[in-house]
Amino acid sequence: MNRYITLILLLLFQHSFAATPEELLEEANEAYTRSEYNYAAELYEQILTEGMVSADLYYNLGNAYFKSNKLGPAIVNFERALRLRPSDEDASHNLAVARSRIVDSTEQRPQLFYERWWKAAYSLQGSDGWAITSIILIIAFLAATSAYLFSKTVVWKKVSFYFMLLFFITGTLSLVFAQKQYNRITSEKEAIIMQARVTAKSSPSAQSSDLFLMHEGTKVTIRNGLGEWKEISLPNGSVGWIKNESMEII
Amino acid sequence: MWALLPLALWAGEVEFTASAPSEVAAGERFRLTYQVNARPTDFRAPDINGFRILSGPSQSSSTSMQMINGRTTVTESFSYTFVLQASEEGTFTIAPARITVDGENYQSNSLTVRVRQGTAPSSASQAQSTPGQDSQASSRDLFIRATANTLTPYQGQQVIVSYNLYTRVTVNQYSIDRLPSYRGFWTENITAQGQPQTRTEVIDGQTYRVAEIYRVAIFPQRSGELTVDPLQSELVISLPSQRRQSLIDEFFSGSPFGGRQVRQTVESNAVTLDVKALPAQNRPATFSGMVGTDFDVDASINQTELKANDAVNLTIAITGSGNMRMLEEPAINFPANLEVFDPNISDNIRNTTSGISGTRTYDYVMIPRTGGEFVIPEAEFVYFDPQTARYVRKPFGEFVLQVSGEPGLAGTTPGTVSQEEIQLLGTDIRFIRTDNIVLYPAGSAFYGSTLFWLLILMPFLLFAFFVVYLRNQIKLQGNQELLRNKKADKLARKRLKKAKTFLDKKQENDFYDEIFRALWGYLSDKLSIPVSILNKENVEGAFKTKKVPRELSDSFIATLNDCEYARFAPGEKEDRMAEIYKKALNTIITIEKDLRNKQV
Numbered sequence: 001m002n003r004y005i006t007l008i009l010l011l012l013f014q015h016s017f018a019a020t021p022e023e024l025l026e027e028a029n030e031a032y033t034r035s036e037y038n039y040a041a042e043l044y045e046q047i048l049t050e051g052m053v054s055a056d057l058y059y060n061l062g063n064a065y066f067k068s069n070k071l072g073p074a075i076v077n078f079e080r081a082l083r084l085r086p087s088d089e090d091a092s093h094n095l096a097v098a099r100s101r102i103v104d105s106t107e108q109r110p111q112l113f114y115e116r117w118w119k120a121a122y123s124l125q126g127s128d129g130w131a132i133t134s135i136i137l138i139i140a141f142l143a144a145t146s147a148y149l150f151s152k153t154v155v156w157k158k159v160s161f162y163f164m165l166l167f168f169i170t171g172t173l174s175l176v177f178a179q180k181q182y183n184r185i186t187s188e189k190e191a192i193i194m195q196a197r198v199t200a201k202s203s204p205s206a207q208s209s210d211l212f213l214m215h216e217g218t219k220v221t222i223r224n225g226l227g228e229w230k231e232i233s234l235p236n237g238s239v240g241w242i243k244n245e246s247m248e249i250i
Numbered sequence: 251m252w253a254l255l256p257l258a259l260w261a262g263e264v265e266f267t268a269s270a271p272s273e274v275a276a277g278e279r280f281r282l283t284y285q286v287n288a289r290p291t292d293f294r295a296p297d298i299n300g301f302r303i304l305s306g307p308s309q310s311s312s313t314s315m316q317m318i319n320g321r322t323t324v325t326e327s328f329s330y331t332f333v334l335q336a337s338e339e340g341t342f343t344i345a346p347a348r349i350t351v352d353g354e355n356y357q358s359n360s361l362t363v364r365v366r367q368g369t370a371p372s373s374a375s376q377a378q379s380t381p382g383q384d385s386q387a388s389s390r391d392l393f394i395r396a397t398a399n400t401l402t403p404y405q406g407q408q409v410i411v412s413y414n415l416y417t418r419v420t421v422n423q424y425s426i427d428r429l430p431s432y433r434g435f436w437t438e439n440i441t442a443q444g445q446p447q448t449r450t451e452v453i454d455g456q457t458y459r460v461a462e463i464y465r466v467a468i469f470p471q472r473s474g475e476l477t478v479d480p481l482q483s484e485l486v487i488s489l490p491s492q493r494r495q496s497l498i499d500e501f502f503s504g505s506p507f508g509g510r511q512v513r514q515t516v517e518s519n520a521v522t523l524d525v526k527a528l529p530a531q532n533r534p535a536t537f538s539g540m541v542g543t544d545f546d547v548d549a550s551i552n553q554t555e556l557k558a559n560d561a562v563n564l565t566i567a568i569t570g571s572g573n574m575r576m577l578e579e580p581a582i583n584f585p586a587n588l589e590v591f592d593p594n595i596s597d598n599i600r601n602t603t604s605g606i607s608g609t610r611t612y613d614y615v616m617i618p619r620t621g622g623e624f625v626i627p628e629a630e631f632v633y634f635d636p637q638t639a640r641y642v643r644k645p646f647g648e649f650v651l652q653v654s655g656e657p658g659l660a661g662t663t664p665g666t667v668s669q670e671e672i673q674l675l676g677t678d679i680r681f682i683r684t685d686n687i688v689l690y691p692a693g694s695a696f697y698g699s700t701l702f703w704l705l706i707l708m709p710f711l712l713f714a715f716f717v718v719y720l721r722n723q724i725k726l727q728g729n730q731e732l733l734r735n736k737k738a739d740k741l742a743r744k745r746l747k748k749a750k751t752f753l754d755k756k757q758e759n760d761f762y763d764e765i766f767r768a769l770w771g772y773l774s775d776k777l778s779i780p781v782s783i784l785n786k787e788n789v790e791g792a793f794k795t796k797k798v799p800r801e802l803s804d805s806f807i808a809t810l811n812d813c814e815y816a817r818f819a820p821g822e823k824e825d826r827m828a829e830i831y832k833k834a835l836n837t838i839i840t841i842e843k844d845l846r847n848k849q850v
Binding site for chain 1: 678682687690691695696712717
């Protein structure tokens with residue numbers, strides 16, 4: 001059985017054993033340690049262009065950008081790290097530090113307690129984390145079910161029944177959370193403003209009237225797109241159109 | 251070359267001036283120039299007594315266009331030049347000339363020229379009549395002297411260095427070949443426009459004509475000894491011929507006045523400045539390095555009562571004399587929730603022969619994003635005055651803005667930072683991760699992959715398989731017991747029949763063995779208890795769970811007991827064997843009957 005797990009892991013991660021990205025990563029980390037932040041950022045980006053990702057990679061890249069005073073790219077990469085691993089405490093901390101340096105501080109719409117709990121719950125893990133959890137819980141559920149079916153004494157039947165219920169509920173929730181996180185990554189588009197000052201327009205044209213001003217590092221949600229323009233909304237509810245080049249999608 | 255006046259003239263006002271050297275030597279040639287800054291209709295020269303007119307009046311005109319602050323001023327100037335020669339010693343007065351501009355008459359100033367005895371330019375060339383040297387004027391006759399207005403300036407203080415050409419020969423042309431590198435200085439060229447003005451100066455009894463050819467304002471950038479390198483100029487001079495030349499020679503030499511034209515390179519002296527550092531004592535923290543004189547600050551705001559999101563202009567004009575182009579923006583502590591754009595900087599800085607001076611204006615556009623009172627606190631501009639050797643503070647402000655609108659209303663771009671974020675301001679980000687980073691190809695999400703669905707479905711399949719298998723196993727086991735249960739009676743009867751044959755043959759041991767086997771076997775099959783663990787004690791319990799009546803279980807056990815006793819008891823063996831046989835048969839039949847009834 002162990003041999004098969006290793007085989008599956010090997011199939012999953014076989015690309016990571018290619019020598020170049022690993023070497024690049026090591027070199028980038030060394031550059032960062034030597035305070036050559038621009039060079040480090042360049043190397044991390046190179047790993048990304050080779051198609052390799054990791055929450056830690058995005059985290060390191062965010063750090064490199066932050067240290068070279070590029071707040072917009074830093075925030076984008078911290079957000080990406082958190083998408084892959086929502087429980088990453090270091091990434092949340094660094095994101096908070098980076099956010100405190102930006103100009104805009106759009107306030108979050110206050111959420112009801114159950115919304116907050118729901119969000120806190122599904123943010124515990126990324127979609128893959130929840131997927132693995134749900135598989136484990138389903139196995140546990142089936143084990144409890146068999147115990148219930150084949151136990152001969154009443155006490156055992158009772159205990160296994162409660163476990164069966166528990167694993168069923170938690171397993172289903174894990175699946176729902178996995179789907180939720182998956183949707184967040186694939187369909188819920190958020191972006192970070194990358195230019196020092198961006199004016200949101202009332203319609204997708206440069207001649208239309210100005211609505212509000214945003215600064216580098218501000219997080220917006222993309223609602224719609226038309227050509228080189230995107231309709232974006234701010235957490236405080238403001239909606240306007242800005243050009244694609246003034247932001248970077250997370 | 252004799253001078254024209256610099257064109258420091260203003261349009262609209264007619265100025266008509268005459269100029270000539272105030273002192274000349276007898277026999278010397280000089281220029282008398284009349285200059286007017288407008289187009290004259292006629293020019294009437296005065297009678298010139300005591301001088302010989304060699305040429306003139308020759309007329310020249312120039313037009314200059316000046317753009318100051320976007321306004322264009324066109325200046326026309328006309329000059330009338332005479333070349334005169336002094337013939338006798340004495341003091342002569344040249345009467346004013348007359349001119350008509352736009353129908354109005356103007357008069358120039360009158361001039362007084364003193365003619366001294368003796369040293370005409372020709373004698374200068376005679377002084378260096380040694381052959382071989384006659385192609386160059388000696389350094390006594392021609393030199394450039396660099397002078398600074400102070401030799402011990404403070405760091406950043408404006409120092410004016412002027413380069414004067416001293417000559418006793420006629421200079422037809424000059425050009426500046428090489429400017430000093432001014433290492434360690436910030437420099438601004440302040441040479442007067444137009445032809446250099448000349449004067450005469452007597453050094454060691456020799457009369458020199460002096461013209462300032464270059465003037466520069468320099469600002470030492472560090473303290474210590476700083477040297478201004480020499481300036482180099484190339485001149486075309488006329489040397490009077492020593493020998494009487496033939497008329498043809500003279501013609502080909504090309505000299506207008508009979509001399510030979512010679513090119514000569516002249517270098518000025520170097521100037522060494524001992525630059526003093528600015529005193530550290532009493533230096534205000536707001537001092538930004540400006541050294542100069544007569545600074546003043548004028549700050550104004552265009553409105554103090556406005557609505558939120560309206561723009562307001564703050565204008566700060568700093569006027570003074572010093573290195574104005576290096577002036578730093580004054581530090582103003584604007585309120586945090588007032589959006590302030592970078593100032594628009596406009597300069598009105600003049601390079602005059604007395605140095606750099608002027609005004610730099612900072613225009614700030616500010617937008618209050620919320621209502622309430624905004625206070626722009628008092629700020630100050632600090633400069634160092636080298637004349638008094640003191641730091642001078644020029645405070646300006648404070649301005650109070652009354653903004654109508656909701657106070658504290660979060661605008662589209664609030665400048666305020668929430669309390670929670672303030673706590674974070676001092677902290678730095680955490681260090682990168684270097685260990686155990688697993689890279690994997692992008693887009694390889696585990697959730698939704700085939701492997702994921704396989705791992706979700708597999709447990710269910712395994713579970714179903716397991717359940718089915720277990721069920722069958724249980725069923726099979728149950729069937730076997732049933733079978734044995736059903737066959738128990740038959741088996742017991744078969745064994746009893748065998749016991750009967752042993753009874754008939756009077757084989758006592760075999761008979762009892764067979765009876766035991768029949769009884770225990772029956773019991774084992776009926777109660778699903780293996781023979782090996784059966785004994786009299788658990789038989790009773792087993793009967794109880796099967797709800798067999800007490801009498802039956804008692805009689806069964808009694809029969810077992812009888813069998814054991816009968817084996818070893820004395821007496822008639824055959825009767826006892828028959829009796830035991832009958833008893834065992836009866837017991838099995840009654841129990842079988844009882845269990846049959848219960849099953850139905």
